[in-house]
Amino acid sequence: xxxxxxxxxxxxxxxxxxxxxxxxxxxxxxxxxxxxxxxxxxxxxxxxxxxxxxxxxxxxxxxxxxxxxxxxxxxxxxxxxxxxxxxxxxxxxxxxxxxxxxxxxxxxxxxxxxxxxxxxxxxxxxxxxxxxxxxxxxxxxxxxxxxxxxxxxxxxxxxxxxxxxxxxxxxxxxxxxxxxxxxxxxxxxxxxxxxxxxxxxxxxxxxxxxxxxxxxxxxxxxxxxxxxxxxxxxxxxxxxxxxxxxxxxxxxxxxxxxxxxxxxxxxxxxxxxxxxxxxxxxxxxxxxxxxxxxxxxxxxxxxxxxxxxxxxxxxxxxxxxxxxxxxxxxxxxxxxxx
Numbered sequence: 159x160x161x162x163x164x165x166x167x168x169x170x171x172x173x174x175x176x177x178x179x180x181x182x183x184x185x186x187x188x189x190x191x192x193x194x195x196x197x198x199x200x201x202x203x204x205x206x207x208x209x210x211x212x213x214x215x216x217x218x219x220x221x222x223x224x225x226x227x228x229x230x231x232x233x234x235x236x237x238x239x240x241x242x243x244x245x246x247x248x249x250x251x252x253x254x255x256x257x258x259x260x261x262x263x264x265x266x267x268x269x270x271x272x273x274x275x276x277x278x279x280x281x282x283x284x285x286x287x288x289x290x291x292x293x294x295x296x297x298x299x300x301x302x303x304x305x306x307x308x309x310x311x312x313x314x315x316x317x318x319x320x321x322x323x324x325x326x327x328x329x330x331x332x333x334x335x336x337x338x339x340x341x342x343x344x345x346x347x348x349x350x351x352x353x354x355x356x357x358x359x360x361x362x363x364x365x366x367x368x369x370x371x372x373x374x375x376x377x378x379x380x381x382x383x384x385x386x387x388x389x390x391x392x393x394x395x396x397x398x399x400x401x402x403x404x405x406x407x408x409x410x411x412x413x414x415x416x417x418x419x420x421x422x423x424x425x426x427x428x429x430x431x432x433x434x435x436x437x438x439x440x441x442x443x444x445x446x447x448x449x450x451x452x453x454x455x456x457x458x459x460x461x462x463x464x465x466x467x468x469x470x471x472x473x474x475x476x477x478x479x480x481x482x483x484x485x486x487x488x489x490x491x492x493x494x495x496x
Contacts (some may be wrong), residue, residue, distance in 0.1 A: 181306040188317040189375040194398040194410035196367035202405035205340030210271025216387030218369030219376040223290035244369020252361035289383035403465030
C-alpha cells in the first residue's frame with residue numbers, strides 16, 4: 159500500500175512539474191532516466207556490464223531523426239523504427255558478446271560500440287560531425303508536439319510505459335530467472351535454464367528501451383549528434399546507475415536526475431558560490447563538469463557503494479530490524495517465547 163501511495167505521489171509531482179521548471183529540461187531528465195533504467199535492467203538484474211550502451215541510444219536517435227527529417231514519416235512510425243533498429247543492433251551485439259563473461263563481455267561491447275560510432279561518423283545520412291539538425295516534432299494523434307507542454311506529457315507517458323515494462327519484467331518469471339543468473343549462473347545452468355538465451359533476451363530488451371530513450375531525446379531537442387554514440391555516454395550511464403543505486407527500481411532515475419541536473423546547473427551553482435564566498439574560482443565550475451562528475455563517482459564508490467537509493471533502503475531496513483528486536487526483548491525478559 160505504501161508503494162502505491164509513493165507511486166501516486168511521484169506521478170502527481172511529475173504532472174505538476176512543468177509549473178515549476180523548464181519543460182525541455184524536465185523532458186531531458188525523463189529521457190536519461192529511461193536510458194539509465196534500461197541499462198540497470200542489464201547490469202542490476204542480469205549482472206552484465208555493458209560498456210557500449212551509447213550505441214543503442216545513438217542508433218535510436220539517428221534512426222528517429224532520419225525518419226522524421228528525410229523520410230517525413232509520422233512520429234509514432236519514426237519512434238517504432240528507432241526501437242526496431244536498436245533491437246536489431248542489440249541482437250547482433252548481444253549474440254557476439256554473451257559468448258564471453260566478465261571483463262571480456264564488457265570489452266566486446268565497447269569495441270562493437272566504437273564500430274557504431276565510426277559508422278555514424280562516416281555514414282552520409284548522419285551528416286558526420288554536424289549531426290542531424292532541425293528534426294521536426296510533428297504531431298501525435300492530433301496533438302501538436304511543437305508545444306513544449308504538450309510534448310512533456312507525451313514524453314512522460316513514454317517514460318511511464320517504459321518504466322512499467324521494466325517493473326513487469328523484473329517481477330515476472332523471466333525476471334526471476336535473470337536474478338538467478340546474476341546470483342549464481344552455474345546453478346541456473348544446472349537447473350536446466352538456457353542461460354545464454356535469457357541473457358540475449360535481456361540484452362535486446364535493454365537495447366530496445368535505450369533506443370526508445372534516444373528517439374524521444376531527439377524528438378525533444380530536435381537534433382542528434384555524435385555525442386550520443388560516443389563511449390563517454392556509456393560511461394555516463396554507468397555513473398548514473400551507480401550513483402542512484404544499481405539493482406534498485408528508482409535508483410537509476412535518481413542518479414540520472416542528479417547527474418544531468420549537475421551538468422546543466424553546475425555553472426549557476428558556481429556563480430552563486432562565487433557571489434556568496436567572493437572566491438572567483440567557483441565561477442569556473444561550469445567549465446569543469448568532467449572533473450566534478452569524476453569526484454562524484456569517486457565519492458560514490460568510496461562512501462555510497464550501494465548508491466543513494468540503496469543506502470537509504472539499507473538504512474530503513476536496519477531501523478526496521480532494530481525496531482523488531484526491540485519488541486522481542488521485553489517478551490524474552492519475562493521468560494516467554496516471542
